[in-house]
Amino acid sequence: MTAYERDWEAFVTLSPEGEAHMDLAVEGVTCAACMVEIERGLSAQPGIRKARLNLTSHRLAVDWTPGESTPDQVVETLSRLGYRAHPFDPAQVRERADSAGRELLRCLAVAGFAAMNIMLLSVSVWSGNATGIETETRDFFHWLSALIALPAAVYAGRPFLRSAFAAVWAKRLNMDVPIVIGVTLALFLSVTQTIQSAHHAYFESAVMLLFFLLIGRYLDHTMRRRTRAFAENIAALKAETAVTILPDGRLREVPLSKVEPGEHILVRAGERVSLDGTVLSGRSDIDQSLVTGETALASVGVGDPVYAGTMNASANLTVAVTTASGATLLDEVTRLLEAAAQAKSRHVQLADRAAALYSPLVHLAAALTFVGWWLSGAGWQPSLVVAISVLIITCPCALGLAIPAVQVVTSGLMFRAGVLLHSGDAVERLAEVDTIVFDKTGTLTLAVPEVVETAVLDDSARALAGRLALSSRHPLAAALARATQAEVPLPDAREMPGEGVCAEVEGRELRLGSATFCGLPEAQVQAALAARPGASLLVFCDGAETPVPLLVEQRVREDAAETAAALRQAGYRLAILSGDRTAPVAAVAQQLGIEDWQAELRPADKIARLEQWAATGARVLMVGDGLNDAPALAAAHVSMSPVTAVHVAQAAADAVFLGDRLAPVFEALRLSRRARAAMAQNLWFSTLYNVVAVPFAVAGFVTPLIAALAMSGSSVVVTLNALRLRLAAGSSSERV
Amino acid sequence: MDVLIFLIPVALLLGLIGLAGFLWSLKSGQYEDLEGAKYRILQDDDLPDDPAR
Numbered sequence: 001m002t003a004y005e006r007d008w009e010a011f012v013t014l015s016p017e018g019e020a021h022m023d024l025a026v027e028g029v030t031c032a033a034c035m036v037e038i039e040r041g042l043s044a045q046p047g048i049r050k051a052r053l054n055l056t057s058h059r060l061a062v063d064w065t066p067g068e069s070t071p072d073q074v075v076e077t078l079s080r081l082g083y084r085a086h087p088f089d090p091a092q093v094r095e096r097a098d099s100a101g102r103e104l105l106r107c108l109a110v111a112g113f114a115a116m117n118i119m120l121l122s123v124s125v126w127s128g129n130a131t132g133i134e135t136e137t138r139d140f141f142h143w144l145s146a147l148i149a150l151p152a153a154v155y156a157g158r159p160f161l162r163s164a165f166a167a168v169w170a171k172r173l174n175m176d177v178p179i180v181i182g183v184t185l186a187l188f189l190s191v192t193q194t195i196q197s198a199h200h201a202y203f204e205s206a207v208m209l210l211f212f213l214l215i216g217r218y219l220d221h222t223m224r225r226r227t228r229a230f231a232e233n234i235a236a237l238k239a240e241t242a243v244t245i246l247p248d249g250r251l252r253e254v255p256l257s258k259v260e261p262g263e264h265i266l267v268r269a270g271e272r273v274s275l276d277g278t279v280l281s282g283r284s285d286i287d288q289s290l291v292t293g294e295t296a297l298a299s300v301g302v303g304d305p306v307y308a309g310t311m312n313a314s315a316n317l318t319v320a321v322t323t324a325s326g327a328t329l330l331d332e333v334t335r336l337l338e339a340a341a342q343a344k345s346r347h348v349q350l351a352d353r354a355a356a357l358y359s360p361l362v363h364l365a366a367a368l369t370f371v372g373w374w375l376s377g378a379g380w381q382p383s384l385v386v387a388i389s390v391l392i393i394t395c396p397c398a399l400g401l402a403i404p405a406v407q408v409v410t411s412g413l414m415f416r417a418g419v420l421l422h423s424g425d426a427v428e429r430l431a432e433v434d435t436i437v438f439d440k441t442g443t444l445t446l447a448v449p450e451v452v453e454t455a456v457l458d459d460s461a462r463a464l465a466g467r468l469a470l471s472s473r474h475p476l477a478a479a480l481a482r483a484t485q486a487e488v489p490l491p492d493a494r495e496m497p498g499e500g501v502c503a504e505v506e507g508r509e510l511r512l513g514s515a516t517f518c519g520l521p522e523a524q525v526q527a528a529l530a531a532r533p534g535a536s537l538l539v540f541c542d543g544a545e546t547p548v549p550l551l552v553e554q555r556v557r558e559d560a561a562e563t564a565a566a567l568r569q570a571g572y573r574l575a576i577l578s579g580d581r582t583a584p585v586a587a588v589a590q591q592l593g594i595e596d597w598q599a600e601l602r603p604a605d606k607i608a609r610l611e612q613w614a615a616t617g618a619r620v621l622m623v624g625d626g627l628n629d630a631p632a633l634a635a636a637h638v639s640m641s642p643v644t645a646v647h648v649a650q651a652a653a654d655a656v657f658l659g660d661r662l663a664p665v666f667e668a669l670r671l672s673r674r675a676r677a678a679m680a681q682n683l684w685f686s687t688l689y690n691v692v693a694v695p696f697a698v699a700g701f702v703t704p705l706i707a708a709l710a711m712s713g714s715s716v717v718v719t720l721n722a723l724r725l726r727l728a729a730g731s732s733s734e735r736v
Numbered sequence: 737m738d739v740l741i742f743l744i745p746v747a748l749l750l751g752l753i754g755l756a757g758f759l760w761s762l763k764s765g766q767y768e769d770l771e772g773a774k775y776r777i778l779q780d781d782d783l784p785d786d787p788a789r
Contacts, residue, residue, distance in 0.1 A: 032775030055772030105762055113755040117748060137740075144744065 011087035011255070012071060015063075019049060022071055024060045025236040026053065027084040034083070041081045045069060057229045060085065088236045101225060104218045107156040111211040114152030115204065118145045119708075122204040126705050129199055142194040142201045149203040153187055156210050159217060175355040175400060178362055182395035183209060189388045205392050205707045212715045213400040220404040223411045227420045234643060234656075242274040243267075245318065259321055267317045269495075270473025273306045277319035287311035287475060289441045289554070289626070294580055296536065309627050309646035313474050314499075350428050351403045354683055358399065362690075366390045369698045390697040393707050394690050398714035402682035405722035410675035413726065417667040418658040419640070426654035429638035430669055431676030432619045436567060437610070437636070439624030440578035440585050444592065445554035446660060447625070447644040449475055451483035452532060452551040457540065461548075464505065465540045468493060468512045472501045476538045476552045477512065500539075508543030515539050520547040532587075556588060563662040564592040570669070573618070577606045579628045606632040623665060625649055640665060671725075678725055682718040689714045 013021050029035065035053045038060065042051035047068025053060045062074055071087065078085040121141045128138060157180070164176035186206040193201045241253050245264040256274055259265065264280060267273050273286070285297040288310045297313055300306060306319055366387045373383035411421050421427065438444050457465060466484025469477040471493035490510070493503035500513010511518045515525045518539035525537060528549040535553035557563075564574060576597035578585045585599035598609065610632055613620050622629070622636030625645035633639035633652040641653040650656055657664035693710055696702055761767070 032772070032778075035772055035775065036779060053772065054769040055775065056769045102762060105767070106759060109755055109758045109762070113751055117751050120747065121744075148748075 014066070018066065019063050020066045020071075021061065021063050022074070023088045024062065024074070024078075024085040025088060025233040026058055026060050026078065027237055029053065029055070029058050029083065037081060038078065038083060041077055042074065045073065045077055048074075058233055059088075059229075084237065086236050088232070098225060101218070101221050104159060104214060104221055107159060108211070108214040108218055110152050111156035111207060111214055114148050114156070115207045115211045118148055118204045118207055121145050122201075122704065122708075125201075126703075135197055138199070139194065139197045142190075142197075142203075145201060145203040146191055146194055149187065149190070149207050152207055153183060153210060156207075156214060157183060160210070160213070173356055173359050174352055175358075178355070178359045178391075179209070179213060179395060179400070181363075182206075182391045185388045186392045186395075189385060193385075200704050202389075202392055202704050202707065205395075205704055205711065208708060208711060209392075209395050212711065216401040216404040219408045223404075223408045223421075224423075227411065227415070227422065230415075230420055261321050263321050265319050265321060267306075267312045267319055268473070269312055269315050270475065270478065271312055273308055273310045273312055273317075273319065275319075275321045276308050277306055277321045279304050279306060280318040280320050282315055282317040284315040284317050285313040287313050289447075289580075294441075296581070307627065309648075311475060313476075350425070350679060350683070351399075354399060362391065362394045365394070365694060365698070372698075373700070386698070386700045389700075389702045389707070390694060393693045393697045393702050393710060395711070398682070398686040398689060398711075398718045401715050402686055402718045403679050405719050406675050406678045406682065406725065409722045409725045410671055413671050414655075414668055417671065418661075418664040419668045420656045420658070422654050422656070426638055427672045427675050428679070429619075429654065430621065430672035433572070433621040433638060433669060435573040435575065435613055435618045436621045436623065436665075437575045437577050437613075437632075438594075439622075439626060439629045439632075440576055440588050441554060441580055442625040442644060443623050443629075443642060444560050444576070444588055444662070445556050447554070447642070449479045449536070449552045450555045451479050451538075452535060452553055457548055457550075461540070461542055464490070464510060464542065465512060465550075468501055468503055468510050468540075471495060471503070472512070476536055477501065479552045480512070480538060480550065510543070511539075511541040511547075513539065515547075515549070518547040520549060524549065535584075553584075556591060557660060557662045559661045559663050561592050563666050564594060566666050567669070568593075570666075572669070577601055577609055577632070579603075579606075579626070603628045603631045607635045610635050621665075621669070624653075640668065674725060674728065678721055682721055685717060685721070686714065 011022055015021060026038070029038070032055065035055050038053050039051050042048050042060075042062060048062065048064045050063040051060065060078075064074070075085055075087075121144055125133065125138055125141050160176045160179050160183075163174065164180040167174040167177055183206045186202045186209075190201040190203045190206070241255055242259050243251050243253050243266045244259060245266055246252055251266060259275060265275065265277065269284065279300055279302055281302060283299070283301045285299050286306060287297055288294050288307070300317070305322075306312075306317070369390050370383050370387035373386050374380055378386075407427055410427050414421055462484050463486065466481055466486030467488055467490045469481040469484070470486050470489035472478075472495050490503040490505060493501050495501045496513070496517070500511060500517040502509060502511045502513075504510070515522070515537060518541035520539045520541075528537060528551065529535065532551050532553060535551040538550045538552055539547045540550060541547040568574060574592075574594045574596065576585060576589050576594055578597070578599050579601055580599055582599040585597055589595070589597040598605075601609070606629070610620055610622065614637070619637045622632050622639040623641065624630075624633055624639070625641050627646050627648055629641070630646075630648045630652045633641060633649055638655075639653045640655045640657055641649045643650075643656055643658045645653070645656070655668060657668070689710070693702075696706070766773075
């Protein structure tokens with residue numbers, strides 16, 4: 001049982017009818033059976049009104065009657081069933097209802113309905129034109145089309161209108177500007193044609209264009225939302241809460257967003273410091289590896305600053321929460337982050353680059369067509385009809401789908417490979433990379449330290465040391481406990497904060513802790529560390545026997561060497577930039593065969609190094625996890641971080657990879673290169689399509705039938721080309 | 737051709753009914769969990785509360 005009360009109120013929302021509601025992220029849901037098990041298990045519990053697990057987002061919504069059940073019981077039931085769950089902090093989940101996605105779907109439905117029904121009327125007109133339709137019937141059909149098309153276009157065109165207006169307002173051109181112009185002109189032309197009871201109207205082109213473009217828009221939105229929802233689950237499962245100390249001395253666990261500067265929080269040994277602050281009381285060792293990359297522990301006392309993301313290793317600390325502006329390190333990181341983010345916004349996405357090229361060209365072509373026909377004596381009205389038909393046929397239907405379709409397929413493939421993309425254009429930037437820079441601590445190595453070898457102890461000593469280690473929450477002791485698979489702690493073990501643990505067994509005193517605590521001479525400490533410069537030392541002493549040094553270090557990721565070799569073979573330049581000491585960095589660099597490495601770098605040094613590379617034309621992928629990496633992650637051309645990274649680093653990175661392996665980095669690069677190729681193919685195809693179609697339009701041969709065929713044909717081609725990626729990945733993913 | 741007076745409104749009405757149905761199902765949250773929905777069909781004992789809401 002926990003010694004403090006949890007403030008679940010922050011997670012629970014009450015409905016007007018007085019029912020409590022809570023959303024939880026659930027870990028370990030793999031199949032439909034899990035869904036049934038969880039829902040049945042919870043529904044059987046008294047007081048639970050409704051439990052529903054969303055198998056797409058792995059989120060559980062629970063409703064209960066307050067007083068008959070508690071959030072604690074819900075979480076407990078879930079853990080008894082074997083699923084780890086943690087409620088969402090409502091402050092962190094901004095948009096649960098996905099109103100943007102729903103709006104797009106509604107627009108899509110309206111556009112689809114309108115396109116189908118107008119097409120029904122249009123096909124009748126087209127076949128009627130060939131077989132001698134009566135003028136009254138044709139006009140009636142055209143007016144009916146107008147009746148459907150105009151309201152539908154106003155309704156379904158809103159997403160494009162908004163974005164086009166925003167772009168024009170900011171004096172930019174994006175893809176939506178020609179779309180809006182094209183659709184508006186097509187409708188305008190169709191209405192005038194209908195008034196004059198002409199043979200052709202373009203209602204179906206305008207609405208079909210919106211329909212296809214909305215499909216692309218919706219796909220794009222779904223991709224972003226899916227990865228964001230997953231990232232939110234990960235954040236919730238990290239359970240970033242803080243234990244605050246109330247004025248009357250009671251403890252209360254609250255979500256981070258509820259802690260105000262000036263409040264006092266308790267950070268127990270073995271826990272992460274959740275917020276920046278100053279130590280009020282206590283003395284402890286802090287593992288700063290996530291913040292600075294430094295693997296050796298730093299000792300802190302009253303008045304010293306501690307940073308969010310660091311691990312409190314040895315003793316309880318009371319910390320007064322400060323605002324970020326009080327901390328020098330964070331200040332620097334924040335300042336660098338802002339500067340880097342500004343620099344990055346200069347990157348222009350492929351689609352926008354295409355749009356910038358495309359819109360002036362198309363509008364110029366239409367203008368020239370009008371002038372050409374008018375000069376050749378066609379009269380202004382027929383000339384305008386031809387000019388507008390040029391705009392309609394060149395309207396970027398395929399262009400609008402060309403890139404989102406590829407991004408959606410690629411993000412799906414990356415998701416399967418364990419990579420979550422934060423932004424769609426990260427795919428483009430990943431594909432351009434030629435240099436990869438790794439951080440060492442937590443990136444090339446695993447975030448959790450491990451005992452290098454336990455063979456120096458015999459079996460019985462190892463078992464005793466492991467059981468003794470269970471009594472301490474120090475990360476080094478935890479590593480030993482894991483390595484020895486100890487399960488039962490020794491009775492009467494006492495922990496001396498900052499020194500170690502000791503216990504008495506059969507009259508002998510066992511000690512586990514620092515070298516001085518166990519009486520290991522300084523010379524032996526040096527000798528033990530000489531072989532493994534990056535390791536930390538833990539000493540075990542059994543009664544009067546000689547103390548035994550045990551080395552604990554952060555192990556290099558299992559497949560790091562393999563991945564490094566594969567990346568080198570694929571032609572990438574590799575480098576390590578670390579904040580850790582020289583010796584451990586050198587050791588890892590040598591192990592992975594990376595020649596270009598630098599150690600003891602501050603965040604600004606890392607950025608300076610990245611800028612040097614950028615100045616020589618290199619496109620750098622930065623892979624890092626620490627607070628000290630965050631500015632570099634934001635400054636690099638593109639960046640990735642492991643899922644164990646600190647929040648700031650994950651927010652700054654373009655993609656997050658899951659698991660203990662480094663292979664997802666390689667996989668992400670491979671997939672993005674292929675995606676980039678598919679995007680280029682799609683853009684070329686769209687260009688080719690325009691090159692073929694525009695002369696027909698300029699010559700005045702484009703009838704609505706041809707426009708409809710060309711538009712849907714080209715959209716289908718680019719979508720199929722994007723789906724081709726999945727086929728290719730399907731055959732090769734078994735190999736990886 | 738007089739039959740068109742009936743046929744076209746009927747065709748449009750059918751389309752509108754479809755559209756309204758879609759908008760209703762969207763609003764009532766039936767597209768929230770497409771992955772789970774396909775397994776729920778196979779569940780025999782429905783939860784006591786109406787699961788579609």
